[in-house]
Amino acid sequence: xxxxxxxxxxxxxxEDTPDKDVGIGLWDKGDALGRLAKLPEMLPYLDxxxxxxxxxxxxxxxxxxxxxxxxLKDNGCVVHSDGLATTP
Numbered sequence: 371x372x373x374x375x376x377x378x379x380x381x382x383x384x385e386d387t388p389d390k391d392v393g394i395g396l397w398d399k400g401d402a403l404g405r406l407a408k409l410p411e412m413l414p415y416l417d418x419x420x421x422x423x424x425x426x427x428x429x430x431x432x433x434x435x436x437x438x439x440x441x442l443k444d445n446g447c448v449v450h451s452d453g454l455a456t457t458p
Contacts, residue, residue: 396435402435
């Protein structure tokens with residue numbers, strides 16, 4: 371199963387993307403579209419005073435989909451591999 375580095379490479383992104391204040395979610399392709407439908411659950415974790423960007427990459431021939439989010443609040447929120455966020 372591909373890891374974050376492999377998935378970023380597959381979709382054409384640099385390996386250091388998570389180090390650039392980008393929240394990353396890796397989803398199994400079988401769950402990806404269902405999880406994408408739950409994206410509004412992320413709204414409380416976005417900072418309306420920042421530029422916000424949400425990018426979703428899906429390839430039916432690759433085992434992982436990729437979600438990238440910028441503009442998260444600076445309150446220690448964490449985006450988990452399931453694509454959902456929590457605060458401490």
